[in-house]
Amino acid sequence: MTTHAVQLTAVSRRYGAPGTGVTALDDVGLTLARGSFTAVMGPSGSGKSTLLQCAAGLDRPTSGSVRIGGTELTGLSERRLTLLRRERIGFVFQAYNLLPALTAEQNVALPLRLAGRRPRREQVLDALRQVGLADRAGHRPDRLSGGQQQRVALARAVITRPEVLFGDEPTGALDSGSGREVLTLLRSLADDGRTVVMVTHDPLAASYADRVVFLVDGRVHGELRGAGTSVETIAASMARLETAQGTAADTPSAGTAAGTADSTAVGTSDSTAGAAC
Numbered sequence: 001m002t003t004h005a006v007q008l009t010a011v012s013r014r015y016g017a018p019g020t021g022v023t024a025l026d027d028v029g030l031t032l033a034r035g036s037f038t039a040v041m042g043p044s045g046s047g048k049s050t051l052l053q054c055a056a057g058l059d060r061p062t063s064g065s066v067r068i069g070g071t072e073l074t075g076l077s078e079r080r081l082t083l084l085r086r087e088r089i090g091f092v093f094q095a096y097n098l099l100p101a102l103t104a105e106q107n108v109a110l111p112l113r114l115a116g117r118r119p120r121r122e123q124v125l126d127a128l129r130q131v132g133l134a135d136r137a138g139h140r141p142d143r144l145s146g147g148q149q150q151r152v153a154l155a156r157a158v159i160t161r162p163e164v165l166f167g168d169e170p171t172g173a174l175d176s177g178s179g180r181e182v183l184t185l186l187r188s189l190a191d192d193g194r195t196v197v198m199v200t201h202d203p204l205a206a207s208y209a210d211r212v213v214f215l216v217d218g219r220v221h222g223e224l225r226g227a228g229t230s231v232e233t234i235a236a237s238m239a240r241l242e243t244a245q246g247t248a249a250d251t252p253s254a255g256t257a258a259g260t261a262d263s264t265a266v267g268t269s270d271s272t273a274g275a276a277c
């Protein structure tokens with residue numbers, strides 16, 4: 001039986017009291033294949049971070065099912081969820097979130113220590129080498145540029161060899177050159193078989209992915225598939241979405257949800273499988 005890397009089924013996340021609260025995610029279905037690189041885009045407030053946090057086990061949906069590699073997350077105890085996150089999931093944030101008092105090497109070793117494992121120095125240096133920073137192992141974050149800090153955060157996120165790497169605007173705080181370095185690393189992780197999911201506002205960043213999923217008002221509102229989808233195509237879809245935000249509930253996007261994409265002809269570099277209508 002094929003197990004998908006990530007599978008969300010009818011996931012909703014509501015904040016506040018029923019009726020008066022906010023629906024951040026509304027019946028989202030999404031299946032991500034192993035080794036895929038998916039970008040999640042959408043207007044501010046459309047639910048991208050909430051989606052990522054629910055998928056990564058950092059937040060619990062109000063209803064629906066989240067599976068990572070066949071393991072159902074909903075219903076797991078906090079302890080089991082923490083263990084799963086530690087062992088099977090990596091996460092990088094826009095703000096890097098390195099511990100300022102620790103060196104790059106110590107930051108990268110941290111997830112292994114938290115898991116009760118004794119990090120081998122060679123393993124940690126190897127992770128830093130992969131992001132081109134072996135010579136900065138002894139530097140603390142305040143002596144590294146933003147791009148270098150994010151690369152350390154990436155090394156830290158993958159040191160446990162997670163099945164899925166989630167990034168919430170991982171290039172959002174970086175200049176274009178540093179951003180490209182991080183995106184190239186994410187792309188190579190996916191090419192090595194890791195599953196990568198990245199929220200971004202930037203069409204150029206999304207063009208490194210092989211699938212772009214669009215959210216509007218907490219719902220999947222179309223997608224683009226095919227590695228090498230052009231920046232212009234992604235930007236045009238985003239522009240249409242910006243105008244759709246707030247009106248999506250009135251104009252349902254029948255047939256554009258990602259769950260239907262398997263039956264859609266996809267795979268060409270500029271295919272627009274139900275894209276951002």
Ligand SMILES: Nc1ncnc2c1ncn2[C@@H]1O[C@H](COP(=O)(O)OP(=O)(O)OP(=O)(O)O)[C@@H](O)[C@H]1O
Nearest residue numbers: 015022023024042043044045046047048049050051
């Ligand atoms: N803890 C919370 N309590 C109440 N409402 C929340 C909470 N977190 C998010 N929301 C609301 O849920 C909706 C989706 O938020 P989310 O952070 O997922 O959006 P986003 O697409 O990541 O936006 P951005 O691009 O600005 O980061 C928004 O309306 C937001 O105000």
Ligand SMILES: [Mg+2]
Nearest residue numbers: 048049050168
């Ligand atoms: Mg966000």
